[in-house]
Amino acid sequence: MTRPSTLDSDGLPAAVLWDLDGTLLDSEKLWDVPLYELGEQLGAPLSVETRRAMVGTNIPTTMGLLFGSAGISPSAEQVRDAVAYVDSRMAELFATKATFRPGALEALRSVRDSGVPTALVTSTERALAEVALDTVGREFFDVSVCGDEVDGLNKPLPEPYLKAARLLGVSAERCVAVEDSPTGTASAVAAGCLVVVVPCDVPVAAGERRVLRDSLVGFGPEALRALR
Template sequence: MFESNASSESDASELRGVLWDMDGTLLDSEKIWDVAVAELSLELGRVLTAEVRTSTLGNSMQGALRKVFAHTGTEATEQSLGWARDWLTDRVGHLFSEGIPWRPGAKDALGLAREMGLGTALVTNTERGLVETALETIGREYFDFTVSGDEVEEGKPHPAPYLLGASLLGLDPSHCLAVEDSPTGSLAARRAGCSVLLVPSEVEVSAEPGYVLRDSLVGINADELRSAWCDARSATSS
């Protein structure tokens, strides 16, 4: 069982922090990953299928690479995984440097959370080098802390990234709303004890206890952000 290092608070009656996923939630970067992962699959000798690509969405780097390796029949050794990680990181970094589009409403939603005085952290499976490149687009001023996939024991769907994000903010996860787009990330947030505002991007995600679904972040206001946290939390406890 996984527990937060943050001190537990007896009064869990208000939203105090927002934990933001990055790829597919704040930035429309999954399409960039589509290009790079497809190219890697070809480099390994087989055309990537839509099914395999979909299965990698929201995965850690190692998780995604192992699925591509299984698809291409490539032996997953420490050396081969290291080569593929470097190849994919270099390619995505180059594509990121050409510009990353925002997801609809995401920039305004980031500003809203800051205006509300909430603690905020970026929590992503993407590794630190690429996160630093992406932050040039997003803006570091929107976050008190950032958590990347290579800074935790395991990436999403393990709860470790969200537990660390909440801990850095000094909050119990129950006081936090995670904003996610993928099944993998949403599961990680729920396992950590966060409420989840789920805004699907590349794949459909079914409603689950603890999730509140929204078509996009466009036009979201403070009351709706608080209600998403409250409704998701109520659904989990009912």
């Protein structure tokens, strides 16, 4: 495991970059609802393996997996209708059913109180992320980068994390990202971040520039300093 060598003199990173689904919110289970419903509507119940392949990806990738598993080459209208259905259901679920992952809210508060700049880096598209931010608390983030704001260069490519670092005016190599999925972890590692990984629904293998944790309980400035 390679640790960052360019942290600030107080031992803190230049910024903390937070993933959303499965990291801060226990929302992968919420995404299950419309995705499994759509699979039923397409006449091909979504397999566990296909659902796992969707974790951490963006909407176009998810739609490709969904229709592909049903053996359907969809029209643009079919894709638009499916996306609209997912967005509508998820807006309702984010507003009424979303809960924090263990320790996540306290971690957000602790990191925010430390004065370290922060960003939300999510594959969720902006309109839906705004609903989620009402639940999470937009006051915890200086900037946010959403899945429809990276010109198709979504996770696992590095651009979402590179863009967040650019918006904050820092080098991604001096940032700590917090992720839950293999896709998101790959994105943050490719950007040069050190990644704190708290797996949710899908295991994440140990590897370069990543530190695995069981939860975000107790995650704050001292935990960040311990990453040196």
